[in-house]
Amino acid sequence: MSTSAVLRRTALYESHKSLGGKIVDFHGWELPVQFESIIKEHEATRRRCGLFDVSHMGQVFVTGPGALAFLQKVNANDIARIGPGKAIYSHLPNERGGVVDDVIVSCLAQGRYLVVVNAATADKDFAWFQKHARGFDVALENKSDHFGMIAAQGPRAAEVTALIAPAAFSLPRFGALELELYGQPSFITRTGYTGEDGFEFIVPNEIVVRVWEDLLAQGRSLGAQPCGLGARDTLRLEAGYLLYGQDLDDNITTYEANYGWVVKLEKGDFIGKDALKKQRTEGILRKLTGVKLLERGVPRAGASVLVDGREAGKFCSATYSPSLQSGIGTGYLDRPDLAPGTKASVVLHGREIPAEIVKTPFYLSSNLKKGDL
């Protein structure tokens, strides 16, 4: 990306400024990293309800009689498992089994799907879809510039969401609802990236500010508060979620990312299937592995992880975990055999800090079941 590129703003930019949001450049978007404190916002989400502006994310609509067949071809997960009103997390593999993007696909109706893609990859994904849509009776629409997105996350998110969208209250986990909000065609899914129960509003830009301000104002008594990208990152890392571009890219496979459950080899043909099948048979040489520091220290991406006295890999994501009150990180270690509890160390400021291999997610909310992603 060019450093001279003009930064993009979401429809909520002015609202963030007026709430004291500390604005940073996030993959070309001006977004708040925090409003008050990363830790306070993290805890507010774990205990009550955090509201996040995720309008930078993209929306691609896939419609037509061939929509399902097309989505089956470009996804590693089995899109036939979701009917109208349901959503599913998936990876878009390339021919080598590397990952073009990680996405959430919602089935709105038979032959009509919404794919939520990452901000930095939205154009790449759309070009990828167009390239592979040939021969399918399907229409593709990139509506990323038309929609904004707000996430309400936390144990009280259902109550907060119901304040302006009562029908969303009874959505099941990974449910998807198409509705009118303030007279505008909108979508709500019971999804999120924090490891808590939560909802994502996908609404036209014209009403994003209204949705945001009404959720804040009406949700305040329930503990809703605005949260920035800083808390989003600590929450998602605790929950074991991947950040595309940092933990995952075109040269890393879903198996290496330790997300093998996403790959459904039995579902029929799809891009990358042969490469993934081969890797499942032959095994992987590196695996995204969770590491927890046993002494004080804050690890960062790039820090070396040592096992048996040699570097086994580097952290691709690492932070201080507010929930565990210790340093945590994930990295591709060249020792896929390592069992949880294995001793390791992490190099910080030239010193080796004792650590151990742990299972991810680092933190599992009592409000979610393990299968809820």
Next chain:
Amino acid sequence: MLDPKKLKYLKSHEWLDMNGDAGTVGISDHAQKEITDVVFIEPPKVGRQVKQGEACCVVESVKAAFDIYAPVSGEIVAVNADAVKDPALVNTEAFGKGWLFKLKASSPGEASKLMDHAAYEEFLKAEAAHGSH
């Protein structure tokens, strides 16, 4: 809490409170807001000799690690055990309970090279204008 107007400042945002040859060091309120939640402090060892401008302490926030530079030369005589135990004190009271270490200055006159409060405020304004936000 100390009066920020009576302190000396470094461009790297440390403050120094000097009484004779006794100096107390912390980071400014502006700095704590910039670096966000402090979660870890690696203090200097008591008895260590430091030179003016030498990195001698690390303050880590959720976001990044920051070196803290000695505002004047001297010997480290105390570190703030309360802040080491509860690093959030740096955020809640940067000019008070969130102090980092004390030193016995070997040449207290070095403090005259530092910015006073008015100069630091000007420096912050210039820095803000220079930055993109």
